[in-house]
Amino acid sequence: MTAVTLQDVATEAGVSLATASRALHGGTRVVTAELRERVEQAARDLGYTSHGPAQALARATTPVVGLIVHDIADPYFSAMAIGAMRAAHESGLLVLVCNTFRDPALELDYVARLRAQRARGVLLFGSGFTERSYQSKLHHELDLLAGLGGRVACISPHGFATDAVLPEHRDGGRLAAGHLAALGHRRIGVISGPANLLVNQERLRGFRDQLRALDIELPQEQIAKADFTREGGRAAAVELMGRVPGLTAIFALNDVMAIGVLAALRDELKLSVPDDVSVVGFDDIALTVDVQPALSTVHLPLEEIGRHGMRLLLEEAPTGTRTVRVPASLVHRESSAPPRD
Amino acid sequence: MTAVTLQDVATEAGVSLATASRALHGGTRVVTAELRERVEQAARDLGYTSHGPAQALARATTPVVGLIVHDIADPYFSAMAIGAMRAAHESGLLVLVCNTFRDPALELDYVARLRAQRARGVLLFGSGFTERSYQSKLHHELDLLAGLGGRVACISPHGFATDAVLPEHRDGGRLAAGHLAALGHRRIGVISGPANLLVNQERLRGFRDQLRALDIELPQEQIAKADFTREGGRAAAVELMGRVPGLTAIFALNDVMAIGVLAALRDELKLSVPDDVSVVGFDDIALTVDVQPALSTVHLPLEEIGRHGMRLLLEEAPTGTRTVRVPASLVHRESSAPPRD
Numbered sequence: 001m002t003a004v005t006l007q008d009v010a011t012e013a014g015v016s017l018a019t020a021s022r023a024l025h026g027g028t029r030v031v032t033a034e035l036r037e038r039v040e041q042a043a044r045d046l047g048y049t050s051h052g053p054a055q056a057l058a059r060a061t062t063p064v065v066g067l068i069v070h071d072i073a074d075p076y077f078s079a080m081a082i083g084a085m086r087a088a089h090e091s092g093l094l095v096l097v098c099n100t101f102r103d104p105a106l107e108l109d110y111v112a113r114l115r116a117q118r119a120r121g122v123l124l125f126g127s128g129f130t131e132r133s134y135q136s137k138l139h140h141e142l143d144l145l146a147g148l149g150g151r152v153a154c155i156s157p158h159g160f161a162t163d164a165v166l167p168e169h170r171d172g173g174r175l176a177a178g179h180l181a182a183l184g185h186r187r188i189g190v191i192s193g194p195a196n197l198l199v200n201q202e203r204l205r206g207f208r209d210q211l212r213a214l215d216i217e218l219p220q221e222q223i224a225k226a227d228f229t230r231e232g233g234r235a236a237a238v239e240l241m242g243r244v245p246g247l248t249a250i251f252a253l254n255d256v257m258a259i260g261v262l263a264a265l266r267d268e269l270k271l272s273v274p275d276d277v278s279v280v281g282f283d284d285i286a287l288t289v290d291v292q293p294a295l296s297t298v299h300l301p302l303e304e305i306g307r308h309g310m311r312l313l314l315e316e317a318p319t320g321t322r323t324v325r326v327p328a329s330l331v332h333r334e335s336s337a338p339p340r341d
Numbered sequence: 342m343t344a345v346t347l348q349d350v351a352t353e354a355g356v357s358l359a360t361a362s363r364a365l366h367g368g369t370r371v372v373t374a375e376l377r378e379r380v381e382q383a384a385r386d387l388g389y390t391s392h393g394p395a396q397a398l399a400r401a402t403t404p405v406v407g408l409i410v411h412d413i414a415d416p417y418f419s420a421m422a423i424g425a426m427r428a429a430h431e432s433g434l435l436v437l438v439c440n441t442f443r444d445p446a447l448e449l450d451y452v453a454r455l456r457a458q459r460a461r462g463v464l465l466f467g468s469g470f471t472e473r474s475y476q477s478k479l480h481h482e483l484d485l486l487a488g489l490g491g492r493v494a495c496i497s498p499h500g501f502a503t504d505a506v507l508p509e510h511r512d513g514g515r516l517a518a519g520h521l522a523a524l525g526h527r528r529i530g531v532i533s534g535p536a537n538l539l540v541n542q543e544r545l546r547g548f549r550d551q552l553r554a555l556d557i558e559l560p561q562e563q564i565a566k567a568d569f570t571r572e573g574g575r576a577a578a579v580e581l582m583g584r585v586p587g588l589t590a591i592f593a594l595n596d597v598m599a600i601g602v603l604a605a606l607r608d609e610l611k612l613s614v615p616d617d618v619s620v621v622g623f624d625d626i627a628l629t630v631d632v633q634p635a636l637s638t639v640h641l642p643l644e645e646i647g648r649h650g651m652r653l654l655l656e657e658a659p660t661g662t663r664t665v666r667v668p669a670s671l672v673h674r675e676s677s678a679p680p681r682d
Contacts, residue, residue, distance in 0.1 A: 064454065072438065073423050073627075078414040085440050089447070094454050097413065097438035099426050106430070113405065113435050117458060137385075230627065259631050286414075286571065290600050292633030 013042035064094050065313060066114035070102045070126040074228065074256055075285035076302060080125055080155065083306025091314055093120065102126075102194065102228075104134040111141045114150075121151035121313045125306075127199035128158030135159040153312040155305060157198045163312040165305055165324045169199050172298035172328030173206025176251050176280050179296070179330050181214045184338045185249040185278060188218065191236045191261060193228040193253045200228075203253050203282060222247065226257055233260025238268055241277075248277060248339035255281035259291055262335065266292075274337035284331060293334035300328055354383035405435050406654060407455035411443045411467040415569065415597055416626035417643060421466055421496065424647025432655055434461065443467075443535065443569075445475040452482045455491075462492035462654045466647075468540035469499035476500040494653040496646060498539045504653040506646055506665045510540050513639035513669030514547025517621050520637070520671050521590045522555045525679045526619060529559065530585060532577045532593040532602060534569040541569075544594050544623060563588065567598055574601025579609055582618075589618060589680035596622035600632055603676065607633075615678035625672055634675035641669055 010020035015035060023039035065088055069077040081097055088095045096119070098110035107124075114122050122145060128135060139160045142152045153163040180188055190207065193200040204223075211218050224240040226232030233252055237260065241247060252258035258281030265271045265279070273279055273293055281288065284299035308324050351361035356376060364380035406429055410418040422438055429436045437460070439451035448465075455463050463486060469476060480501045483493045494504040521529055531548065534541040545564075552559050565581040567573030574593055578601065582588060593599035599622030606612045606620070614620055614634055622629065625640035649665050 062454075062458075064458075066437075072413055073416065073419040075414065075416075078419055081440070082414050085442075089442075094439065094451060096407075097440065098435065099422070099438065101426075101430075110435060113403075117403075117405075140385075230631075259628070263631060287600070287628055287632070290571075290604060290632045291628070292631070 008046055009039060009042045012046060013039045015039060062118050062120065063092065064096055064117070064119050065310075066110065066119045066122045067095055067097045068100060068107055068110055068122060068124045069097060070100055071228070072097060072099045074254075075287065076254060076256070076283045077125055079285065079302035080306035080309070083303030084123060084125075084310040085306075086303075087307045087310035087314070093314070102197075104129050104131065104138075108134075108137055108141060111138065111145065115141065115145040115148065118148065119145075119150055121153070123309050123313050124152070124154045124158060125156075125309070127156040127197050127202075128154075130159075130196045130198060130201065151313050153309055155309045157202070159198065161321050163322045165308045165312065165326060167300050167305055167326045168328045169202035170206035170209075172282060172300070173203040173208075174210040175206075175328060175330040176282065176298055177207045177210035177214070177216075179332065179336065180249045180251065180278065180280060181211070181216055183249075183278065183336060186216055187244075187247050187249075188216070188222065189240045189244060189247040189250045190218070190223045191233055191240065191250060191252040191257050192223055192225050193257070195225065197228075200253055207251060226260075228254050228257060230256050230260040230263070233257025234264045234268075235260075237261040237264035241265075241269055241271075249280070249336070250277060251280045251282075253282055255283045255285045255288055255295060255297055257281070258295055258297065258335075259287075262291060262293075262295070273335050275340065278336040278339070280336055288331075289333070296333045296336040297331055298328050299331045301326065349387055350380060350384045353387055354380045356380060403459050403461065404433065405437055405458070405460050406651075407451065407460045407463045408436055408438045409441060409448055409451055409463060409465045410438060411441055412569070413438060413440045415595075416628065417595060417597070417624045418466055420626065420643035421647035421650070424644030425464060425466075425651040426647075427644075428648045428651035428655070434655070443538075445470050445472065445479075449475075449478055449482060452479065452486065456482065456486045456489065459489065460486075460491060462494070464650050464654050465493070465495045465499060466497075466650070468497040468538050468543075469495075471500075471537045471539060471542065492654050494650055496650045498543070500539065502662050504663045506649045506653065506667060508641050508646055508667045509669045510543035511547035511550075513623060513641070514544040514549075515551040516547075516669060516671040517592050517623065517639055518548045518551035518555070518557075520673065520677065521592065521619065521621060522552070522557060524590075524619065524677060526590040527557055528585075528588050528590075529557070529563065530581045530588040530591045531559070531564045532574050532581065532591060532598050533564055533566050534594045534598070536566065538569075541594055548592060567601075569595050569598060571597050571601040571604070574598025575605045575609075576601075578602040578605035582606075582610055582612075590621070590677070591618060592621045592623075594623055596624045596626045596629055596636060596638055598622070599636055599638065599676075600628075603632060603634075603636070614676050616681065619677040619680070621677055629672075630674070637674045637677040638672055639669050640672045642667065 020039050023036040085095045100107040155165045224236040226236040250261050252261050261279050271277050281295050281297035284297045288295040351358045361380050364377040426436045441448040496506045565577040567577040591602050593602050602620050612618050622636050622638035625638045629636040
């Protein structure tokens with residue numbers, strides 16, 4: 001392939017080299033819409049490759065922002081991502097989504113890659129991990145990014161100060177506990193997600209605090225650990241109900257695990273929901289109304305949270321770091337009811 | 342921020358500048374693992390920014406591949422994306438996911454962006470659009486990418502020759518028709534996706550061909566159009582059942598719309614599935630077993646399809662373009678049964 005030069009494009013469009021450069025690459029002096037269109041048409045006709053990396057060197061940032069998510073197959077993350085992408089597209093920015101599989105090392109790799117590509121900013125979804133070494137490495141990476149003019153924002157806590165959208169995870173945990181207690185449940189099991197996730201810790205803490213305030217015990221044996229997946233929730237529910245047979249309710253720390261709990265109760269344990277066991281989830285992902293029975297859960301406005309996060313990333317802060325708190329609410333559907341007796 | 346140079350890193354690690362460069366940026370001569378680790382540690386300690394765009398200029402490609410998807414919130418795409426990402430990570434590559442919202446112009450923008458960033462390759466998910474102008478523009482973009490050493494692969498047809506994984510969409514349509522016909526259905530409605538998507542056309546064609554082979558009519562009024570979303574499927578089902586009240590079965594061209602159809606029948610039309618109306622979907626996304634009733638559908642091995650696509654992208658082709666055909670199969674669950682009489 002013979003390389004097409006910017007001069008070729010300028011000649012084709014009948015403009016100076018400087019005008020062609022300004023039309024395609026921007027700059028301080030403005031080009032009329034008519035001229036820009038003519039140059040762009042010439043560039044398209046010739047198949048001119050405006051050299052991204054070379055431009056990035058000259059311009060410091062590229063019109064790209066990165067989203068770092070734990071698991072894009074979890075509707076919790078994809079719904080937030082859709083909200084963030086809509087907001088970014090309204091600002092003419094492209095969005096690159098990076099999936100970490102909840103691997104802190106991969107998260108650091110992606111942030112470094114986005115920094116090397118001079119992304120305009122990075123929005124971190126899902127919570128950070130509790131490990132100090134991860135937190136300090138990530139903090140370091142993000143400082144480097146900021147030093148190059150990149151912006152950073154988080155959704156949910158990450159263990160350091162930055163612009164952040166903070167859904168009220170702890171309040172959500174409290175609401176779930178209050179709901180089940182008000183229905184009359186006293187022996188409640190919990191399906192927890194990965195212990196090293198800050199979001200998981202907050203949800204569990206809120207749940208535990210509220211039960212304690214209501215004088216309801218939550219012994220450690222009533223808590224089973226899983227991995228925020230449907231399959232993990234299913235297996236944990238079977239194990240938990242085998243270990244503590246008298247439970248009348250299960251609170252799963254996200255909806256995807258709660259859907260696994262419903263499957264375990266229905267297919268393996270042959271227990272009826274909510275007659276034998278009530279189930280409450282967390283997040284209110286799109287399909288909670290379609291599962292059987294429709295899932296009671298803690299609602300977070302996921303698309304809106306994603307939008308807020310992107311706006312924090314794109315709007316220059318007046319001073320200091322900004323925090324947007326997003327309240328949780330409880331949605332009572334069919335999977336929770338008073339215990340049998 | 343004072344810029345840390347590669348020389349600073351070399352000094353800190355106690356190696357020559359050439360060795361530091363080779364350890365961090367690769368090259369023809371190999372560096373021992375011990376040396377590489379020492380240099381990388383020094384780079385981390387000093388916060389050295391290996392300059393991505395500058396490197397990209399020198400090296401032609403970056404260790405990044407792009408995935409272009411229509412709608413990452415649709416489990417059809419996220420499941421394929423997860424499969425592709427696992428395969429990419431095994432090869433040490435980072436994956437940037439680009440969501441087009443089914444907007445052909447945005448798809449072209451993303452491909453151009455990935456080209457400008459010297460991505461190693463682009464994997465196009467979901468089908469192409471039928472419009473000739475889009476096809477020729479995309480083809481042109483991908484030619485430019487290939488001219489720079491980038492690789493291209495597709496999942497599902499895109500209207501031009503390239504390495505491709507081709508799930509048997511048409512066979513899947515045939516299977517759905519055969520299944521409903523074998524149960525005894527003769528008046529079958531169809532919820533179709535966007536008419537300009539090649540995948541949609543193939544699925545519908547297979548369904549129609551098989552009905553014709555079985556002498557079952559499918560008049561145009563029994564086909565309702567939607568947009569591959571749950572809400573679209575729900576609204577289309579209400580409209581279709583109002584227009585053609587005698588239908589005993591509905592085939593939705595993807596599962597997400599089929600879940601909307603189940604919701605419409607249950608909540609708005611007060612019809613029982615499968616007693617009053619049978620419903621069949623397409624894709625076999627993860628949650629089809631959790632909806633009520635469990636959805637009969639055409640199964641595609643989604644994660645495997647994503648993996649195949651990434652392998653096509655990463656493995657050098659011996660000669661010519663390669664095609665991997667992936668068969669569809671029918672999964673009979675609870676949402677389909679013989680009609681009432």
